[in-house]
Amino acid sequence: MDEVTKRIATFAKKTINLDELQQLLNPFFSSYTDFAEAVREFERHQVLVMIRASGRTIRTPALANRYRINKSAMSGDYHKELQHYRSKLHRAISLDSYYRSDPELWASDLPDLIKVDHYLKNHGFPQEAVPAPERSFELVADEKWIDEKGGRELLEKTGLYARLNILPVSDPLMLAINPRFIHESEQTHLIVENKTTYQGLLPVLKQTRFATLIYGCGKAVIKSIEQFSMQYPVRAAHRFLYFGDLDREGLSIWYSLNQKQAAEPALPFYEACLKKKAAAGKAYQQARSTAIDAFLTHFPKPEAQQIQSALQNGNYYPQEILKTNELQQIGREADWKN
Template sequence: MKSKIISILEQVKGSMITLSELESVATTLDTYDDFSATIHTLLDEGYMTPVKSHGTNWMGLPNSFRIQKGKVKQSLIEEIQAIQFKVHPTIELRPYFSSSKKKWKEDKPWIMLIDDYLQENGLPTSFTNSSERSYEVMKDEKWIDEKGGKALLDKINLYDKLKITKTPDPLMFAINPNNLLRNDRVHKHLIVENKATYSGLIESLLTTNFTTLIYGSGWKIASSLNQLPNQLGLPDKENQHEIYYFGDLDYEGISIYFHLYEKYNVKLARCFYEAMLRKPFYKGKENQTKNEMAVHHFLYEFSQEDQKKILAMFEEHAYYPQEVLTKEELHTIWRSAVWTHN
């Protein structure tokens, strides 16, 4: 019973609690004598002090108590202090001294994951957007912006130290002026993840019906793609943008695509991936994190035969870099593919 009452005291936001509130902790199996003895023990040990002006009940127990927060939180503070000595020195846990035990227990697993990242990598040396940093630290690109990560990072005084850009970089792309000048209402765009593939495709842009070729630069595209209409000078809602994505065929590339699909309804440039699957894969991607939902959605885009090839590749801890396709192959695929989405 003592531990139950201490748990109640830990959760109280104010500094006072009534006897009737504490009585609610007692079960039908507890006698009132046992309850009374526990209250006296807590008073003797300094967890509470009586509010004398509120009187006592028929058993001589105070009707109200003043909670001694320092004593109540002593074990919690000691636990936090012990962990503070172990974690990376940039993580500040002192703010949790005034938090509830429940809040500490909720945040502690995230803090330990952050510590794992910092112990292995140290603080970042360059700026990037929140999606990329979130994926680096938690293997979840939504954690910082959508799952409470920013509030936690602010609390431990780490958000600014992670070099997260508040303003996204401008979108990098090449323009096909022929398409832009035709005043089409639907403009097609192709995002490629890597610089080498961007350079390999840029000569073909004028021979396609695409308005732009966009350099995604890994996760950077996640925060800058929304600038596309304004940077093109096509902010009018009547202009529609059909955007395709082609990246490395690995877990991270699939996660980037799925994030863009959810956020911007980006489509998969499937023809490039189908061409990659006709070539030998590369070994050496053993440490990437698998996003089950992203992989499931990605596989749905392919035939059953190609799905089996992709799954077999992942079982071998292998991947396909975009560079597996030659410049000539990239040109041929882009020009000859039928760009419709099933």
């Protein structure tokens, strides 16, 4: 698919008037005659279909005043281009997702895919794990590409990310270790959103069933949880529990974390919060319905309704609603095996 066709394919609307079309394609043509000849060629191939009710211009050559963009006519060439590159690029590079995506995405990704292809053909898949910026520079000569410029997304959709031995670069995971359980084959880890809760539970960690107490630091844990296996290289079946603020933001953090690392709500803590009077405020927070719905499935119906009602009324339950002695008692005495 040539650049002119790609530009037309990016136009958001299904129809386009002549002035819009000329402005869209202006970078490619130095004269009206060249522009008109290209448009007439698109007409012959049914890429641009004249809307008859709008008529034609009186200028020579005459063009339609308005066209319907037939994107299905462009997909044939687009798919041929994908097939062409599928035969050229390294066999490990999957292009399947591009058949379902906008041609403009393919056009923007192609230069980087060619660089990755060149790396794989010359070096193969690396055996040694290195940090993302180092691997990024090796692949495309830009150390920020993987983490900050969409490189990770490109590598994931082409099936390469997991095979390139990339160490994630994020802030260290902040955790405390309970030596009682370090050799257990099944271990439970508690992640808490706020520093106050972390500090409150830390003195009694050895009296709990938790192998580690992890300070989530708000949203930071969504990224830093990637460091867990490197900071705690203990072979075991690891189960994660999460306790955060019972507000829209807290539920959103839990949901994003749960997408990366399964983490069940630490129900005894939340149940204790629900026995308190909800605090007013946080109505300004944006509701993330998918997060709320997923969170509520872990609670019996009465408690789920109580949480839903509080959130709808702009109320919330902060972690700090539980006093230190309450936190510690729950941490020591609750049944954490279920």
